[in-house]
Amino acid sequence: MKKIILTGDRPTGRLHVGHYVGSLRERVRLQDSGEFDDIYIMIADAQALTDNAEHPEKVRQNIMQVALDYLAVGLDPEKSVLFIQSTVPELTELTFYYMNLVTVSRVQRNPTVKAEIKQRGFEASIPMGFFCYPVSQAADITAFHATTVPAGEDQEPMIEQCREIVRKFNAVYGKTLTEPEIVLPQNQASMRLPGLDGKEKMSKSLGNCIYLSDEPDDIKKKVMSMYTDPNHLRVQDPGQVAGNPVFTYLDAFSEPGDFEAFWPDYANLDEVKAHYQKGGLGDVKVKRFLNSVLQERLRPIRERRKAWEQRLPDVRDILKVNCEKAEQVAAKTLDEVRHAMRIDYF
Numbered sequence: 001m002k003k004i005i006l007t008g009d010r011p012t013g014r015l016h017v018g019h020y021v022g023s024l025r026e027r028v029r030l031q032d033s034g035e036f037d038d039i040y041i042m043i044a045d046a047q048a049l050t051d052n053a054e055h056p057e058k059v060r061q062n063i064m065q066v067a068l069d070y071l072a073v074g075l076d077p078e079k080s081v082l083f084i085q086s087t088v089p090e091l092t093e094l095t096f097y098y099m100n101l102v103t104v105s106r107v108q109r110n111p112t113v114k115a116e117i118k119q120r121g122f123e124a125s126i127p128m129g130f131f132c133y134p135v136s137q138a139a140d141i142t143a144f145h146a147t148t149v150p151a152g153e154d155q156e157p158m159i160e161q162c163r164e165i166v167r168k169f170n171a172v173y174g175k176t177l178t179e180p181e182i183v184l185p186q187n188q189a190s191m192r193l194p195g196l197d198g199k200e201k202m203s204k205s206l207g208n209c210i211y212l213s214d215e216p217d218d219i220k221k222k223v224m225s226m227y228t229d230p231n232h233l234r235v236q237d238p239g240q241v242a243g244n245p246v247f248t249y250l251d252a253f254s255e256p257g258d259f260e261a262f263w264p265d266y267a268n269l270d271e272v273k274a275h276y277q278k279g280g281l282g283d284v285k286v287k288r289f290l291n292s293v294l295q296e297r298l299r300p301i302r303e304r305r306k307a308w309e310q311r312l313p314d315v316r317d318i319l320k321v322n323c324e325k326a327e328q329v330a331a332k333t334l335d336e337v338r339h340a341m342r343i344d345y346f
């Protein structure tokens, strides 16, 4: 069986470091591993419209921003098909058929949907399109017969829902669709990076982000203003490491060489944590170190992004060719689906 990846992002803003550790870094690793036959990376504009129906211009502009972020982190359009969801209308048709295989109460129980409804204040009135987006994600994944979905932990309930749809479809209409598996980031801290406020996950819609395109000064300001342990008032007080976003970011981003380069007082992160927990290590010092680490990780990404920003017409051409490739594959799956469902009349 072929090994195929599908994953993607909503063009609701530039991509942030949560995306980087939660999925982009893993995607690039999988892309370069050569283990996969095909890789599809989707800019989910139709999904973004489900909670941004009144802001189509925002979605449109962010398609280019997300494409630039992709190229900046090292996704390679020669190896990965980078395409825009709405240019593949077959996905919408698949969604419509799959909706018959899912109940309203099942979607209501999906914990990610629940959290997002709350986050967006949709409790009183949920747009139908938004409510159905887990079904549309199942269409995106199955249209490419994806076996593997690299994503953050927040996507687990979505993949489970997709697997149920596949099993139901295959049971009712005969084996047609492929059941996917999620691949979570290898690094535990990366699964759901908290926002600068430490409250929720870092998310474009919440404005608590460090963006991949942020300038060095912005990164520094954001790091120095981060939420830490609220009970760690004086330097000599013992501090909490668990749930302290500064340490979660260090878990996700720091590499062994960083200590020698930026903080030779310590040999590794465990020593820093032990000192912080014992008391006597101030937040400012830890934040300065985190700033150095992030500056080091983000500089090459920002520089590659700037180079691509000088070549926007080329980026558009790359997307156009990739969208056409994606549509050919989805059209073939739609034929198979219609055939299985006995609605292939002519």
Ligand code: ATP
Pocket: 008, 009, 010, 011, 012, 018, 019, 021, 022, 023, 150, 151, 152, 153, 154, 155, 190, 191, 192, 193, 194, 201, 202, 203, 204, 205, 206
């Ligand atoms: P929005 O607020 O518009 O939903 P978002 O910031 O949540 O945007 P998505 O486009 O929904 O981003 O997520 C795309 C991918 O990035 C998913 O695989 C998701 O798991 C991952 N991801 C998003 N935010 C984080 C985070 N804070 N930590 C780890 N992974 C994340």
Ligand code: MG
Pocket: 203
């Ligand atoms: Mg999201």
